[in-house]
Amino acid sequence: MTGQARSHSRRVDGSGPKPGSATLEEHDEHDEVSFRPIRPVRSYERIVEQIEEAIVEGRLREGDFLPSEREMMSQFSVSRSTVREAMRVLESSGLVRSRPGNPNGAEVLGLSTVALRKTVDRLVTGRRIRLVHLIHFRMLMESSANMLAARLRTSEDLAAMKAALEEMRVAMPRGHEAFCAADVRFHGLVAQVSGNALIQMFSEVVHDVVLGMISPAIAGSQQGASMMELSLLHHADALEAIRAKDAPRAGRIARENLFEHFGALLPPEDCTAVRLLLDACAHG
Amino acid sequence: MTGQARSHSRRVDGSGPKPGSATLEEHDEHDEVSFRPIRPVRSYERIVEQIEEAIVEGRLREGDFLPSEREMMSQFSVSRSTVREAMRVLESSGLVRSRPGNPNGAEVLGLSTVALRKTVDRLVTGRRIRLVHLIHFRMLMESSANMLAARLRTSEDLAAMKAALEEMRVAMPRGHEAFCAADVRFHGLVAQVSGNALIQMFSEVVHDVVLGMISPAIAGSQQGASMMELSLLHHADALEAIRAKDAPRAGRIARENLFEHFGALLPPEDCTAVRLLLDACAHG
DNA sequence: CGGTGATGGTGGTCCGGCCAGTATGCTACG
DNA sequence: CGTAGCATACTGGCCGGACCACCATCACCG
Numbered sequence: 001m002t003g004q005a006r007s008h009s010r011r012v013d014g015s016g017p018k019p020g021s022a023t024l025e026e027h028d029e030h031d032e033v034s035f036r037p038i039r040p041v042r043s044y045e046r047i048v049e050q051i052e053e054a055i056v057e058g059r060l061r062e063g064d065f066l067p068s069e070r071e072m073m074s075q076f077s078v079s080r081s082t083v084r085e086a087m088r089v090l091e092s093s094g095l096v097r098s099r100p101g102n103p104n105g106a107e108v109l110g111l112s113t114v115a116l117r118k119t120v121d122r123l124v125t126g127r128r129i130r131l132v133h134l135i136h137f138r139m140l141m142e143s144s145a146n147m148l149a150a151r152l153r154t155s156e157d158l159a160a161m162k163a164a165l166e167e168m169r170v171a172m173p174r175g176h177e178a179f180c181a182a183d184v185r186f187h188g189l190v191a192q193v194s195g196n197a198l199i200q201m202f203s204e205v206v207h208d209v210v211l212g213m214i215s216p217a218i219a220g221s222q223q224g225a226s227m228m229e230l231s232l233l234h235h236a237d238a239l240e241a242i243r244a245k246d247a248p249r250a251g252r253i254a255r256e257n258l259f260e261h262f263g264a265l266l267p268p269e270d271c272t273a274v275r276l277l278l279d280a281c282a283h284g
Numbered sequence: 285m286t287g288q289a290r291s292h293s294r295r296v297d298g299s300g301p302k303p304g305s306a307t308l309e310e311h312d313e314h315d316e317v318s319f320r321p322i323r324p325v326r327s328y329e330r331i332v333e334q335i336e337e338a339i340v341e342g343r344l345r346e347g348d349f350l351p352s353e354r355e356m357m358s359q360f361s362v363s364r365s366t367v368r369e370a371m372r373v374l375e376s377s378g379l380v381r382s383r384p385g386n387p388n389g390a391e392v393l394g395l396s397t398v399a400l401r402k403t404v405d406r407l408v409t410g411r412r413i414r415l416v417h418l419i420h421f422r423m424l425m426e427s428s429a430n431m432l433a434a435r436l437r438t439s440e441d442l443a444a445m446k447a448a449l450e451e452m453r454v455a456m457p458r459g460h461e462a463f464c465a466a467d468v469r470f471h472g473l474v475a476q477v478s479g480n481a482l483i484q485m486f487s488e489v490v491h492d493v494v495l496g497m498i499s500p501a502i503a504g505s506q507q508g509a510s511m512m513e514l515s516l517l518h519h520a521d522a523l524e525a526i527r528a529k530d531a532p533r534a535g536r537i538a539r540e541n542l543f544e545h546f547g548a549l550l551p552p553e554d555c556t557a558v559r560l561l562l563d564a565c566a567h568g
Numbered sequence: 569c570g571g572t573g574a575t576g577g578t579g580g581t582c583c584g585g586c587c588a589g590t591a592t593g594c595t596a597c598g
Numbered sequence: 599c600g601t602a603g604c605a606t607a608c609t610g611g612c613c614g615g616a617c618c619a620c621c622a623t624c625a626c627c628g
Contacts, residue, residue, distance in 0.1 A: 040384065040589090042611070044372065056410040068578060079613045081365055084580085088328065088369045089376040093402070100324065100579040101620035111406055115399040118377070122395055123481060126340040133480045140424045144561075151560065196417045197407060202486060276435065277428075324620095326580065352609060363582040368611085384610040385590035 047076055047086035055095050055108060062110035066096065069105075117205050124209060132270035134210050135262050136277060141203040142187065142258065143251035146238055148194035150247040157193045158243055164189050165235055172228050179228050180211050186235060190242070214265060231261060327362055331370035334360075339379050339392060346394035350380065353389075401489050408493060416554040418494050419546050420561060423539045425487035426471065430534035432478035434526045441477045442527055448473050449519055456512050463512050464495050470519060474526070498549060515545060 054060040067075065072083045087106060090096040094114030098106035123129045149157070168182040184207055191200035234257035241250035255278055263271050338344040350356070353371065357364045371390060374380040378398030382390035407413045433441070452466040468491055475484035518541035525534035539562055547555050 040611090044611090052406070056406050058410070070578080081368070081614090082612065084365070085369060085372045085611095087579095088372045092373040092376055093399070098579065099621090101577085101622080102579075103577055103622055105578080111403075111410060111412070113403065115377070116403045119395075119397065119400045120482070122336070122340050123485070126342070126395060128395065128481045133482045136428075136480055137482045137486075140428055144420075144424055147561070196420055197412045198404070198417045198421045198490070201407070202421075206482070277432070324580090328580090354609085365583090366581065369580095371610095382610065383590085384588070385608085387591055387607085387609055389609080 043076075043078055044082045044085040044089070047072075047078070047083065048089050050076075051086070051090055052093075052095060055110065060108045062108055064108040065104040066106040066108065068103075071105075113201050113205050116201070117208065120205060120209050121212075124213065130270070131210070131213060131262070132266055132274060134206055134213070135258055135266070136274060137206050138203070138210065139255045139258050139274075139277065141191075141199050141206065143254040145187075145191045145194040145196075145199055145203060146242060146250035146254045147247040148196065148199075149190045150242045150245050150250040152195055153193050153242055153245070157189075161186070161189055161193070161239055161242065165232075165239055168232060168235065172225075172232065176228070177215075179231075180215075183231065183235075184208065184211070190238075210262075214262075217265065227261070231257075234260070327360075328366045328369040328373070331356075331360055331362070331367065332373050335370070335374055336377075336379060339394065344392045346392060348392040349388040350390040350392065352387075355389075397485050397489050400485070401492065404489055404493050405496075408497065414554070415494070415497060415546070416550055416558060418490055418497070419542055419550070420558060421490050422487070422494065423542050423558075423561065425475075425483050425490065426542065427535035427538040429471075429475045429478040429480075429483055429487060430522055430526060430538045431531040432480065432483075433474045434529050434531040434534040436479055437477050437526055437529070441473075445470070445473055445477070445523055445526065449516075449523055452516060452519065456509075456516070460499075460512070463515075464499075467515065467519075468492065468495070474522075494546075498546075501549065511545070515541075518544070 051060070051066070060066075066072070069080055069083045069087065073080045076083065087096065087098055091098060091106075092115065094112035095109060096106045097109055120129070124134075153161075164182070164186040168179060168186055171178040171182040184204070187207060188200065188204055191203045194200065234253070238250055238253045238257065241253055259274060259278060263274070266274065335344070335350070344350075351359065353364055353367045356367045360367065371380065371382055375382060375390075376399065378396035379393060380390045381393055404413070408418075433445075437445075448466070448470040452463060452470055455462040455466040468488065471491060472484065472488055475487045478484065518537070522534055522537045522541065525537055543558060543562060547558070550558065
């Protein structure tokens with residue numbers, strides 16, 4: 001029966017020309033039918049598809065457990081190797097985590113951004129993205145998030161953001177790392193209030209990557225304390241703008257604060273480039 | 285450095301006091317040493333790390349070929365299953381592609397955005413991101429890209445962009461799909477001229493996702509032709525602003541064009557939300 | 569009653585094997 | 599002499615079985 005399944009899956013991709021999107025063009029027999037290259041369908045991929053679909057559609061939720069590999073191998077009627085390859089893919093996407101010895105099977109983690117994070121990390125270590133680019137991007141994300149938050153915030157949101165700011169304050173004496181963690185939470189909250197999950201996601205990832213980039217430079221330096229003080233003031237400013245529902249100001253504060261915070265870490269030419277961007281935004 | 289970054293983000297939730305940045309706190313021996321949870325290192329992961337590092341650092345370039353699985357299994361001194369699991373992970377990140385029967389081994393594809401694309405796709409099909417969010421994001425990306433391109437473009441860049449626009453024109457009679465492909469290329473070029481790889485990447489991915497979302501709605505409708513005409517005019521506008529090095533105008537045009545293009549596809553309340561954003565940008 | 573060991577199941581890894589596919593070179597035919 | 603066709607020697611995809619370290623559970627024992 002495995003043989004059947006295999007030969008079947010081979011035939012799937014042998015499909016003919018696609019008449020679907022041909023409404024605009026004549027079907028002249030002299031015209032090329034524009035075949036597209038076929039990619040063999042591997043059976044582990046179909047397993048990935050099924051499980052991924054179940055997670056995305058919510059049939060499998062965070063905290064649920066997948067069947068054990070040995071049971072899946074009978075449910076999917078494939079070998080364990082194939083199941084395992086599917087698990088590796090799912091795990092590398094952050095959808096699932098499997099621990100050895102766990103009698104429950106692999107745990108479902110839900111949608112995550114670890115793959116996204118890895119992609120950006122690779123680009124950074126590959127020198128294709130420099131700090132300016134990340135800062136510029138954060139300016140776009142956070143100023144937008146702030147503007148949206150200023151428009152959309154409820155009083156509960158405001159209370160939560162105040163609490164997050166307070167957390168940053170109390171985290172300050174616990175060191176730079178704890179402070180950064182609270183900082184990430186604060187921005188995450190603002191992004192969440194903004195209502196745009198895309199901005200929230202990208203913002204968080206890039207924020208994280210930036211911290212990973214500069215933390216070695218910051219760790220040893222003594223400027224940590226004053227920087228945290230300054231950062232706290234900036235965040236309070238932004239929060240005040242959001243409270244007052246002053247969207248333009250909230251956006252501008254986000255950009256200026258980022259510039260003040262990271263300007264010193266940028267090479268001079270990058271610094272001026274970012275400044276140009278700031279001006280451009282002001283006149284956009 | 286990925287390792288650094290990862291362990292950094294681990295510590296965030298581990299929450300204990302960090303001796304690393306402990307210039308502010310005493311190192312009391314009664315203090316907890318804040319052990320971190322152990323994650324077993326699986327051998328396939330170390331293979332992934334090695335190959336990934338080689339690709340990121342450029343020792344393996346696009347078009348190169350990895351050794352065959354049977355040879356890797358002796359080089360890494362692991363079994364073939366382990367090698368294969370590593371290959372599955374690398375393949376799901378888009379770093380590598382392996383075809384059955386290829387005597388050269390797996391092909392190196394270089395850094396790619398397929399993982400990113402998949403992540404966003406999942407969020408879209410999981411209803412966590414709606415069309416507004418994508419459009420909003422595209423406004424941010426493309427207006428920024430246009431502004432930067434307007435400042436940084438060389439005359440060669442300008443010529444290339446003109447050529448890309450011309451390609452869109454000639455692709456128009458070949459149907460909506462071909463036109464969209466040329467459209468993506470045009471925007472990709474602008475993003476490339478902007479010099480920010482992060483914007484380029486995210487912009488391209490989201491553009492792609494948007495096309496995937498609306499193409500079923502567009503395919504059948506007959507408004508394709510007029511929309512393409514309009515789109516062509518808009519792109520010509522943007523290009524003219526970039527030619528004139530008028531950054532603010534280039535940015536504004538990008539936002540307005542997106543609004544005009546997709547406004548009709550948005551639910552009314554989302555439409556007004558985006559309009560608010562447009563105004564906010566104008567006064568930011 | 570609380571610790572403790574056996575136990576059954578789990579994931580991680582290995583092995584050896586079969587199959588379908590492909591690139592290459594050789595052969596046989598035109 | 600050139601080319602079409604075939605054999606070959608690889609490749610990756612998949613299988614089934616096996617071993618191990620690990621973990622949760624629970625019956626057993628002090």
